[in-house]
Amino acid sequence: MENAKTGMKAKRLRGEIIRYITLFGICLIVLFPIYWMIITSFKPAGELFASDQTFFPQNFTLQYYIDPIDGVVSSGSPFIGFFLNSMIVASVSMIICLVIGSLAAYSLARFELRINKNDRLSFAILTARMLPPIVVIVPMYLIMQSLGLLNTHWAMIIVYTGFNLPFVVWMMKAFFQEIPPDLEESAMVDGDSRMKAFYKIVLPLAAPGLVATSIFTLILTWNEFLFAMFLLNSADMMTLPPGIATYITQYETNWGELTAAATLAV
Amino acid sequence: MNLTIKDGEFLVLLGPSGCGKSTALRMLAGLEDPSSGEIYIGHQPVTDMDPKERDISMVFQSYALYPHMSVYENITYPLKIRKTPKAERKKKADEIADILEIGDLLNRKPRALSGGQRQRVALGRSLIRQPNVFLMDEPLSNLDAKLRVHMRGEIKRLHSELGITSLYVTHDQTEAMTMADRIAIMEGGHLQQLAQPNEIYHKPANKYIGGFIGSPAMNMVSGYWKTKEGKIDLDAFVWDIDREWQEILEKQLSGENMYLGIRPEDVEVSASPISEGIEAEVYVVEPLGKEMIAIMKVGDHTITAIVEPDMPLDMNQKVWLTFNSNKVHVFDGSTEKKVV
Numbered sequence: 155m156e157n158a159k160t161g162m163k164a165k166r167l168r169g170e171i172i173r174y175i176t177l178f179g180i181c182l183i184v185l186f187p188i189y190w191m192i193i194t195s196f197k198p199a200g201e202l203f204a205s206d207q208t209f210f211p212q213n214f215t216l217q218y219y220i221d222p223i224d225g226v227v228s229s230g231s232p233f234i235g236f237f238l239n240s241m242i243v244a245s246v247s248m249i250i251c252l253v254i255g256s257l258a259a260y261s262l263a264r265f266e267l268r269i270n271k272n273d274r275l276s277f278a279i280l281t282a283r284m285l286p287p288i289v290v291i292v293p294m295y296l297i298m299q300s301l302g303l304l305n306t307h308w309a310m311i312i313v314y315t316g317f318n319l320p321f322v323v324w325m326m327k328a329f330f331q332e333i334p335p336d337l338e339e340s341a342m343v344d345g346d347s348r349m350k351a352f353y354k355i356v357l358p359l360a361a362p363g364l365v366a367t368s369i370f371t372l373i374l375t376w377n378e379f380l381f382a383m384f385l386l387n388s389a390d391m392m393t394l395p396p397g398i399a400t401y402i403t404q405y406e407t408n409w410g411e412l413t414a415a416a417t418l419a420v
Numbered sequence: 421m422n423l424t425i426k427d428g429e430f431l432v433l434l435g436p437s438g439c440g441k442s443t444a445l446r447m448l449a450g451l452e453d454p455s456s457g458e459i460y461i462g463h464q465p466v467t468d469m470d471p472k473e474r475d476i477s478m479v480f481q482s483y484a485l486y487p488h489m490s491v492y493e494n495i496t497y498p499l500k501i502r503k504t505p506k507a508e509r510k511k512k513a514d515e516i517a518d519i520l521e522i523g524d525l526l527n528r529k530p531r532a533l534s535g536g537q538r539q540r541v542a543l544g545r546s547l548i549r550q551p552n553v554f555l556m557d558e559p560l561s562n563l564d565a566k567l568r569v570h571m572r573g574e575i576k577r578l579h580s581e582l583g584i585t586s587l588y589v590t591h592d593q594t595e596a597m598t599m600a601d602r603i604a605i606m607e608g609g610h611l612q613q614l615a616q617p618n619e620i621y622h623k624p625a626n627k628y629i630g631g632f633i634g635s636p637a638m639n640m641v642s643g644y645w646k647t648k649e650g651k652i653d654l655d656a657f658v659w660d661i662d663r664e665w666q667e668i669l670e671k672q673l674s675g676e677n678m679y680l681g682i683r684p685e686d687v688e689v690s691a692s693p694i695s696e697g698i699e700a701e702v703y704v705v706e707p708l709g710k711e712m713i714a715i716m717k718v719g720d721h722t723i724t725a726i727v728e729p730d731m732p733l734d735m736n737q738k739v740w741l742t743f744n745s746n747k748v749h750v751f752d753g754s755t756e757k758k759v760v
Contacts, residue, residue: 334482334484336480336481336482336484337484337486337487339449339451339471339480339484340478340480340484340486340545341486341497342450342451342470342471342472343449343450343451343471343472343476343477343478343555344472344477344497344498344501344545345472345498345501345502346472346501347470347472348470350501355486358488359487359488
């Protein structure tokens, strides 16, 4: 009996060890490029292309972090500008997404369409995410051109809002469905309008969902490269992903600056 | 459905689940739109009004306390919406907390309360602004049996103190019988009977109500009315009836099919033979302490009776049943309406 127990314990322990080793291995593979990016950003130019690469910079330098602030950048691309552009585009589109998306999600969660086709409507909303972005990039370019919005923040905000809304609607719908309708009905009987009950009772209860959703949309927008690359063409409008890509020029790649910018962007 | 609630009355809407009683309540609250018909509160038509314009309050089955607010904030929420000054809110909350004995819970969150306490908070939130109409949707069904009996009394007491017109929805006939000024029984979306509890019990309008109200349930025996012979044929036995009854049955019954309803407490059981008694066999006895329930077989019929707790009855023993013809209910076989 005692033996069987220790046998079980040993077996479980072995399982644990194998699991952690596997996880560690996966982490190593996933995190290594990021680690390499970070140490590269601290290596002086000479070390970057040295024949014997080291896992830690021999001569530590902050040059690539300080230079952009002083404006002395070889490629002439202002990192801070990219950063601000990304912030503006990501946060504005996130706010619009949350406002429109949570209202849409609430109505889908609570009301039945007269024709009883709520599921189809939800699905239709999701179809906006089904095309790969590259497919719609040319039409999108032409639309923005005819609206006169090429190379503006608004173009990016509109595109990102459109692309992220389905996610927001679907995520928030699930959160709202978890909240018992009795609560807002009670608030309405107590004297609130439907809108006020939503704002004062339902939204505070869905706060964790709102936070999760906003982080999610923020990450999606922050990392988006393709649309930003096509719809923005001057350096003073660019967001981080295409901005950082400008460090790769026709003749050389400014690895130091690129990795420093990328490290900050992450 | 046509239903008028008197001012200050405590009306209970009673029916099995799915009979439409909650829907009726929600329509009155404005949470659901009636497909047709009109709703008035006082003399004011409210059919197209939003819930907030109707000056009603409601206790939900789930209590629907706002989880992110403290008990105090929950109770005063209706006042806050109406922009009542802070000092007055505090005063009223203290009053209500006193009545409901929840004064020491005001700073807690709903999740830290027991079922009975939540129930009181929900009541407090509904009562704090003295609404025109007070609606309750099965407010006691989530409580344990002992607490339910206690809160039943409390709610009745509160109603008599505050005198607010109340509509109470339940599927529990004991709650309905004990609390109501009048009971409205609903089934299949229709109002079956609207009367005082005693009248419902002693004069059920139809076979459904007869069987629904009362525990143990009314004995319901199907039979035939033999016009020519002036007798009721109940398969296992034939019942001779007097002239007066014969005339009534003749006039009222739509066919020869009928049901005979007898309450268990109106059945007399005798262990020794009685000449006009009906011979039966004891099937099972269930002692309850203060009384005993005896279930007997007469042919294919099962008859339940309430007897003295010390009556010596064994299974399969032969007994003789009698009943007072004044206490017998007769229901029409096809319309199921009460005839006598």
